Amino acid sequence: MNQFAERFEGITGSAIREIFKLLADPEIISFAGGNPSPECFPKEALADIAKQALLENGDWILQYGPTKGYAPLIDEIIGMMAAEGVTVNVPNVIILSGSSQGLEMMAKTFINKGDVIMVESPTFLGAIQTFKTYEAELVPVKTDDGGILLEDLEKQIKTHKPKFLYVIPNFQNPSGVTLAGDRRQKLVQICAEHGVLVLEDDPYGALRYSGQALPSLKSYDTNDTVIRLMSFSKIISPGIRVGAAVGGAEAIAKFELCKQGMDVHTPILSQVLVYEFLKSGQLPAHIEKIKANYKAKKDLMLKLINETFPKGVTVAPCEGGLFLWLTLPAGIDALDVFKTAVERKVAFVPGTHFFAEGGHENTMRLNFSMVSEDKIRKGMAALAGVIKEAL
Amino acid sequence: MNQFAERFEGITGSAIREIFKLLADPEIISFAGGNPSPECFPKEALADIAKQALLENGDWILQYGPTKGYAPLIDEIIGMMAAEGVTVNVPNVIILSGSSQGLEMMAKTFINKGDVIMVESPTFLGAIQTFKTYEAELVPVKTDDGGILLEDLEKQIKTHKPKFLYVIPNFQNPSGVTLAGDRRQKLVQICAEHGVLVLEDDPYGALRYSGQALPSLKSYDTNDTVIRLMSFSKIISPGIRVGAAVGGAEAIAKFELCKQGMDVHTPILSQVLVYEFLKSGQLPAHIEKIKANYKAKKDLMLKLINETFPKGVTVAPCEGGLFLWLTLPAGIDALDVFKTAVERKVAFVPGTHFFAEGGHENTMRLNFSMVSEDKIRKGMAALAGVIKEAL
Incomplete structure (x- = not known):
């Protein structure tokens, strides 16, 4: 019955979707996402704007x-x-x-x-x-x-x-x-x-x-x-x-x-x-608040990589955003690291998924915006252990 | 430079867009749109929901x-x-x-x-x-x-x-x-x-x-x-x-x-x-309110067509929704009617635009939800005049 269009041939998307299903486990420390931190949402400001706007201008907003x-x-x-x-x-x-x-x-x-x-x-x-x-x-x-x-x-x-x-x-x-x-x-x-x-x-x-x-x-x-x-x-x-x-x-x-x-x-x-x-003029100060939050997490993650990860793991230069990109020594498959890491309740995204051409199995992406500093410490310790064992 | 995809060949959309540009004139009585009436938006209820939801659940709503x-x-x-x-x-x-x-x-x-x-x-x-x-x-x-x-x-x-x-x-x-x-x-x-x-x-x-x-x-x-x-x-x-x-x-x-x-x-x-x-359980009563509003407008518009439009204009049976569909006597072009009507500050959509195969130039669509009863009276009087002249 369902003769789908040819455009879907070769589109699986399953690997990354499987990863995100794992994140439903509340015990998992996830460096896999790309979400901003909810601490950085201007909830109160937006709540006030929404109510006032709907009351005053609901006729055209709706x-x-x-x-x-x-x-x-x-x-x-x-x-x-x-x-x-x-x-x-x-x-x-x-x-x-x-x-x-x-x-x-x-x-x-x-x-x-x-x-x-x-x-x-x-x-x-x-x-x-x-x-x-x-x-x-x-x-x-x-x-x-x-x-x-x-x-x-x-x-x-x-x-x-x-x-x-x-x-x-x-x-x-x-x-x-x-x-x-x-x-x-x-x-x-x-x-x-x-x-x-x-x-x-x-x-x-x-x-x-x-x-x-x-x-x-x-x-x-x-x-x-x-x-x-x-x-x-x-x-x-x-x-x-x-x-x-x-x-x-x-x-x-x-x-x-x-x-x-x-x-x-x-x-x-x-x-x-x-x-x-x-x-309202609040955005510049709000961005400074976000930057302070994420910079501290990024600096901590980077410090832990430098101090606790095996030599031979390199990090791409990163001056902003949400991600650190790691290259493991050649021959180590981040998909294997991922499997063991998830057993120990830590997740990330194996880098191969981000290459249109595939390959690059020794790369991995870590998100630092969504995770608390405590969890970064705990998760990175577990990850360091998994990578050491893989070497 | 801009080598657009082939999918846009044969898509103009210009006729109807020209119509909607005319509606920027605040003097125009428009039966052309398909919008619900802003009187029927539950502004206060949604304003309260929005504020409370963002304050209480902004972390996941945002x-x-x-x-x-x-x-x-x-x-x-x-x-x-x-x-x-x-x-x-x-x-x-x-x-x-x-x-x-x-x-x-x-x-x-x-x-x-x-x-x-x-x-x-x-x-x-x-x-x-x-x-x-x-x-x-x-x-x-x-x-x-x-x-x-x-x-x-x-x-x-x-x-x-x-x-x-x-x-x-x-x-x-x-x-x-x-x-x-x-x-x-x-x-x-x-x-x-x-x-x-x-x-x-x-x-x-x-x-x-x-x-x-x-x-x-x-x-x-x-x-x-x-x-x-x-x-x-x-x-x-x-x-x-x-x-x-x-x-x-x-x-x-x-x-x-x-x-x-x-x-x-x-x-x-x-x-x-x-x-x-x-x-909140408000929807059933809210729908009754909308129906009362639109039914009165529809009944008025239909009554005015029956009483003031020339014989030979027929209306398709309509038991709900937002539109009445008119067929003019054969040989009358609703595009001509449209041009004269707009000069007299009344708009509608000529029916030919709704046919994938074109043709049907003697049809027209009238919307009754967006216009007040006063404006329906005024607009339909003008439209009756234009159609009579076209005969």
């Missing part, structure tokens, strides 16, 4: 709204872009139900079956899955501790003639690394020269714990090469599902057409919560 | 949630289905960001380029557009005042071997008609026999102003032929974007996979608003 988004929030996004040195106008912006909706829209807008999308190696697992449902060919681009290697980028472009490059420039998921400052303008130039679009996904950029903030890829864009995705999930709340895309007017108009089917519009209450929180 | 939806709301949907005589379980239900998200998921789950989807003639404009973005062939099935004609359904199935039939059985958009009780079981049987799925979209079913409620198509389903879409947009609020799909477990699992890309999950606050409003 009504159908424009697909493109709540106009005052669009203006706020334009202002945030201006602060980054990027001049855009209303036709360049659309509000999304989380920035990951932008991945779906980008694929739907540009991908015909068999088209090529370039992704970082490794990259965000959700992106791999979403792009595959549009029957795209994924071509990985090599990276090092400074992100995408431009020589390989140019080589892959010439070989595969991709439609776009998907890149997370700041504190990448899963690797935690940041695209080097001296690669950013060149990356945009290379893509522009070859007519390859760039999808710049930046959910973590505001969460920098050390080093200097770098210009966005969009800030180097001169001809609508870059579509930038912004997210409020890591700085306000993921549960309300609000992000935005900023790009060329033609592409954004297609995104709007896509969004009519996907959800008609992002819930207006969600958009009003973000807008009013921004307007 | 966090990422399950793609499938908020478990207690899924249980409520299972209960609502049981009240319709349909036994389903958790694997059969997914919460959507509005029921129209189900159209996108249905297409993504089942449609390969060139596959056939059968739609009512006429049908919901948004469905036509969404299905076209999956490069489906749309085949219209003939209808009369009792909805789909089963002989034509069977004929079209045999000729075109469609993947699924899209049908709005109650107070259809745009025609207002209801699928006759004695056609329902047979429709499901015919589709089941031929391995054709049925997408039953029922956003208006609770808004019946006269006649007897009829069993859902899903209630006649014995082998996962029917996927039923439910919506809270017309009975609580469209702006919060909450609906649900109920169907076979395999299909719902694919919907869940699709939803991961589309928006990860429906905002939890939206789901909690619906759940708590349902649990």
Whole structure:
């Protein structure tokens, strides 16, 4: 009866889903997720905004709204872009139900079956899955501790003639690394020269714990090469599902057409919560609070790795975000480490899942935002033991 | 630069969008929309629920949630289905960001380029557009005042071997008609026999102003032929974007996979608003209030058509929902009527836009839910004049 579309062939998603099923066990200390910490949600502020907004403006907050988004929030996004040195106008912006909706829209807008999308190696697992449902060919681009290697980028472009490059420039998921400052303008130039679009996904950029903030890829864009995705999930709340895309007017108009089917519009209450929180002026102090919380956890995790993990385990440089990326000595399979770790009530994500091309079995991703410092101590001690035994 | 995907070829959507631009003029009396009336939003109740929920449960309401939806709301949907005589379980239900998200998921789950989807003639404009973005062939099935004609359904199935039939059985958009009780079981049987799925979209079913409620198509389903879409947009609020799909477990699992890309999950606050409003027991009385409001407007509009419109204008039978469907005498083009009407500050939607196959230029859709009785009197007087002149 159910003759499913061909787009699902080769999509399993089961490995990572199995991991997340394990997390239902309350005894598990999980470094596997990518969630922000609930300590960092502005609950009281949003509760007050929600009640007041519904009482005063329920007539339009509860009504159908424009697909493109709540106009005052669009203006706020334009202002945030201006602060980054990027001049855009209303036709360049659309509000999304989380920035990951932008991945779906980008694929739907540009991908015909068999088209090529370039992704970082490794990259965000959700992106791999979403792009595959549009029957795209994924071509990985090599990276090092400074992100995408431009020589390989140019080589892959010439070989595969991709439609776009998907890149997370700041504190990448899963690797935690940041695209080097001296690669950013060149990356945009290379893509522009070859007519390859760039999808710049930046959910973590505001969460920098050390080093200097770098210009966005969009800030180097001169001809609508870059579509930038912004997210409020890591700085306000993921549960309300609000992000935005900023790009060329033609592409954004297609995104709007896509969004009519996907959800008609992002819930207006969600958009009003973000807008009013921004307007209240509380966001900068709130971000500082989040950063202090996560930086302490990250520093602790890193210290424990350096002090207690076997020599030969390396950590990718990480100046912000939610993740540390570990490479184990060659020959150790993180899937084996994972199995033993879960028996000892500690979880993480084996790194192989983040590679479109597979392989890299000796890598692993650790999340530090969701776990208390106590649990980080306990979990990392157990993990150190498991890795030592595996050696 | 922008090499858009082929899926957008032939999608314009411009005619209807032009209409909605006109509605920005506050002097226009619009019978063009399909919105519920803001008088019918439970603002105070939702404001209280939102504040209390965020204060008490902000930790998980503001966090990422399950793609499938908020478990207690899924249980409520299972209960609502049981009240319709349909036994389903958790694997059969997914919460959507509005029921129209189900159209996108249905297409993504089942449609390969060139596959056939059968739609009512006429049908919901948004469905036509969404299905076209999956490069489906749309085949219209003939209808009369009792909805789909089963002989034509069977004929079209045999000729075109469609993947699924899209049908709005109650107070259809745009025609207002209801699928006759004695056609329902047979429709499901015919589709089941031929391995054709049925997408039953029922956003208006609770808004019946006269006649007897009829069993859902899903209630006649014995082998996962029917996927039923439910919506809270017309009975609580469209702006919060909450609906649900109920169907076979395999299909719902694919919907869940699709939803991961589309928006990860429906905002939890939206789901909690619906759940708590349902649990408060206020919905039945609230629906009665909405029905009283809309029935008075519908009766008034119908009375004015009968009393003041030229002979030869017919109205399709309508026992609920938001729309009246008019057929003008042959030879009168509702697009011409529309142009003159807008000059006189009255708008509606010319019916031709709702036909996948085009034509039917002498039809028009009137919405009665959004306009006050005073404005209905004024607008219908102007419209009567325009139609008389066109004769």
